[in-house]
Each structure stands twice: as structure tokens, then as C-alpha cells.
Amino acid sequence: MYGGEFDGNAAFAGGGFMPSQATTQAPDFSSAFKNRDVRTLLPLTLKQLNSASTNGESNFSIDGVDINTVSIVGRICRMENRITQVDFVVDDGTGCADCVRWCHERQETEEMEAVKLGMYVRLYGHLKSFQGKRSVNVFSIRPVTDFNEIVHHFTECMYVHMYNTMPRGGSIPQATATPRPQMPYSTNPTPAKPYQTGPSNQFPNQFNDQMHGVRQTVLNYLNQPMHLASEAGVHCDVIARDLRIPPLQVKDALEQLSNDGCVYSTMDETCFKSTANA
Amino acid sequence: METSSPAAFVNGALLRRYIGQKVRAVVQVIRSDIGSVIGKSTDEQQIVIKGSPNQPLTIYLEVIGIAETENTIRAEVWTNFGDSFDAQNYNELCKLANGEFRHLFI
Numbered sequence: 001m002y003g004g005e006f007d008g009n010a011a012f013a014g015g016g017f018m019p020s021q022a023t024t025q026a027p028d029f030s031s032a033f034k035n036r037d038v039r040t041l042l043p044l045t046l047k048q049l050n051s052a053s054t055n056g057e058s059n060f061s062i063d064g065v066d067i068n069t070v071s072i073v074g075r076i077c078r079m080e081n082r083i084t085q086v087d088f089v090v091d092d093g094t095g096c097a098d099c100v101r102w103c104h105e106r107q108e109t110e111e112m113e114a115v116k117l118g119m120y121v122r123l124y125g126h127l128k129s130f131q132g133k134r135s136v137n138v139f140s141i142r143p144v145t146d147f148n149e150i151v152h153h154f155t156e157c158m159y160v161h162m163y164n165t166m167p168r169g170g171s172i173p174q175a176t177a178t179p180r181p182q183m184p185y186s187t188n189p190t191p192a193k194p195y196q197t198g199p200s201n202q203f204p205n206q207f208n209d210q211m212h213g214v215r216q217t218v219l220n221y222l223n224q225p226m227h228l229a230s231e232a233g234v235h236c237d238v239i240a241r242d243l244r245i246p247p248l249q250v251k252d253a254l255e256q257l258s259n260d261g262c263v264y265s266t267m268d269e270t271c272f273k274s275t276a277n278a
Numbered sequence: 279m280e281t282s283s284p285a286a287f288v289n290g291a292l293l294r295r296y297i298g299q300k301v302r303a304v305v306q307v308i309r310s311d312i313g314s315v316i317g318k319s320t321d322e323q324q325i326v327i328k329g330s331p332n333q334p335l336t337i338y339l340e341v342i343g344i345a346e347t348e349n350t351i352r353a354e355v356w357t358n359f360g361d362s363f364d365a366q367n368y369n370e371l372c373k374l375a376n377g378e379f380r381h382l383f384i
Contacts, residue, residue: 045382045383047284047382047383047384048382075355075357093284093285093286093287093302093342093383094284094382094383094384095284118355118357120357146360147338147340147357147359147360147363148363148364148367151364151367151368151371154287154371154375154383155367155371155374157382158374158379158382161379161382
């Protein structure tokens with residue numbers, strides 16, 4: 001699907017990160033995700049982590065999103081060095097979490113040596129459950145040196161919670177051809193988030209906000225993986241043709257998007273590419 | 279895992295809600311006395327922090343401890359937050375963590 005020609009069927013058929021049409025229409029996102037190998041990276045407060053629901057040994061979910069990798073910022077309040085691993089407890093002020101960092105390689109040992117009791121750390125790991133006891137299997141950890149990172153982390157937790165719990169989707173007429181990536185927040189680019197929020201975007205070509213709708217449609221089009229992957233960008237006439245929008249409107253929309261920093265022109269002033277993932 | 283004692287993010291105004299409970303606050307250090315530190319909360323109120331830090335303090339300081347009165351915290355943990363820290367952002371975080379997003383924190 002990364003070929004030259006735009007193939008609508010391929011783009012919407014569910015390859016890559018795009019939801020299948022069935023997913024788009026299904027209101028129950030959590031079950032739709034279960035069958036897919038979703039690799040989420042969720043920033044969580046430890047209160048969220050400890051209240052995540054579980055349906056088995058190591059299947060956790062929160063806000064309807066399966067938990068895979070978590071990102072935590074907190075203070076190390078207990079630490080115990082063992083032969084093959086370091087056991088420690090992180091406290092972020094909202095709760096505590098037991099963590100394990102296995103140290104087999106030299107690099108892992110060195111990374112762990114930089115971390116001391118009482119330090120603020122940022123860590124990434126997998127949430128595990130063993131005999132009903134939850135712990136985080138850490139695979140990356142580093143001391144926090146700029147303490148604004150703490151504020152940033154919690155702000156991100158709130159944002160992601162809001163992102164995953166706000167009502168999304170709804171009935172999108174197929175003809176408008178605006179794929180709405182309904183993936184959970186993850187390391188994959190979630191293009192141009194500000195444009196995806198708010199109920200007005202659900203009906204891009206209606207109401208008196210028509211120019212905004214065209215902008216959104218064009219941006220969604222350029223945010224498709226195949227267009228993000230293209231070096232040269234997409235010619236404005238091709239966009240107009242594929243989206244069945246008059247070329248002048250497309251040009252206006254591209255100019256506004258360009259001014260907003262959402263897209264940029266590539267080889268000349270007629271080919272455009274989204275700034276997402278650029 | 280324990281969730282026994284969360285420490286609420288507070289600024290000067292929010293401190294009075296948590297008297298007798300565990301809080302965390304970032305202050306700008308004004309001066310250090312014996313047995314206490316006078317600081318300015320992120321919403322620019324004067325706060326007295328009881329206790330003695332075991333290290334020289336930077337301009338910004340985070341304390342975790344018990345809210346004793348509406349302007350006193352008995353500190354248990356002192357963490358230097360360096361000389362450049364965005365107090366305004368922290369102040370907004372305090373408001374969100376005690377407001378709309380409280381359920382993620384406490």
C-alpha cells in the first residue's frame with residue numbers, strides 16, 4: 001500500500017495503523033482492539049496503574065485501552081540490589097509501584113547504577129501480574145534531570161486519559177473519505193491531534209464551518225501512512241481529484257494548513273506533505 | 279502495591295484543604311532559618327516548611343510532608359528542583375490535579 005497510486009481500498013482496508021471499516025463503525029472500541037496487536041505506550045499515574053482492570057494474569061486495560069508498555073515518572077523510595085536484578089519501589093505521589101529491573105548486560109547494570117534511592121526517575125516497562133501482585137518489568141530507566149519533566153508527565157497523563165475517554169467516531173458518511181485514526185495513544189504519530197478533537201470535526205463537510213472541514217479533510221488525507229511515507233509529498237491536483245474537492249478550495253486549505261504549520265510544500269509550491277512524523 | 283498515602287499536589291491556596299494529610303509542593307526558597315525554610319508557593323503565597331534539609335538548597339525546592347496549617351508543611355522529603363523551573367506550569371498542574379482530573383491523582 002506504499003505504492004505510487006492512491007488506492008482508497010488499500011488505505012481504508014485496515015493495513016498499517018488504520019482501523020478497518022468495521023472498527024470505524026463499531027462503537028465498542030475495546031473489543032475491537034483485543035484482536036489486534038496494539039503496542040501502546042501509555043503514560044500513567046500510579047493511581048491509574050494500580051486501578052487498571054485486569055482480566056487475567058497480565059492483561060490490563062485502562063480507559064478501554066489495553067496496557068502494554070507504560071511510562072512512569074516518580075521517586076525511588078525503596079531499592080534492593082540482588083544478583084541478577086534490582087527490585088525497587090517507585091512513588092509518584094499518587095501511589096506506589098513495585099518494579100524489577102533485570103540486569104544481565106553491562107549496559108543494563110550501568111544504567112541502573114546511575115539511579116539512586118530518593119531520585120526522581122523516568123522509566124518504561126511492562127506491567128505484569130504474578131499471583132495477584134502487580135509489578136513493572138522495567139526495560140529503561142533514567143534519572144530526571146529537568147524537573148519540568150514531572151509536570152510534563154502528569155500533564156501528559158491527563159491528556160492521554162482525556163484522549164482515550166472522550167467520545168470519538170460516530171457516524172461518518174463514507175463518502176467524505178476522512179479516515180479517523182482511532183488508535184489508542186501510542187508511540188506512533190498521532191497526527192495533528194488538535195484537529196481531531198472536538199465534535200465539529202465529526203461532520204467535516206457540513207454546517208457553516210465548511211472551510212474548516214476542507215482543511216481537516218485535506219490534512220487527514222495527507223496524514224495517511226502512505227502519504228507520510230512519501231518523500232515528495234502529494235500534488236495539490238491529486239489531492240483535489242482524490243477527495244473530489246475543487247482545486248481552488250484545496251489550494252486555500254493547503255495555504256492555511258501551511259501557515260498553521262500542519263503541512264509544508266516539498267519540491268515546489270504544488271506538492272505538499274504533512275508535518276506529522278516529518 | 280500500596281496506595282495508602284498519596285501526596286496531593288498543592289499550591290498555597292490548596293494547602294488548607296489537606297491539613298493533617300500528606301502533600302507535595304514546589305516552593306521558591308526565600309530564606310533558610312534554623313529548623314525551617316521560608317518559601318513562596320507557585321501561586322505566590324508564603325509557606326513555612328518545618329524541618330532541616332540535609333543539603334544546600336537550590337532556588338526551587340520540592341517538599342513532601344504533612345500539611346500542618348494552612349501555610350505550614352512539616353517536610354519529610356526534600357528534593358532540589360534546580361534553579362530554573364516553570365512554577366506557573368506546576369501551579370496549573372496543582373489546579374488540574376485537584377479539580378477536573380482529581381480521580382487520576384488522589
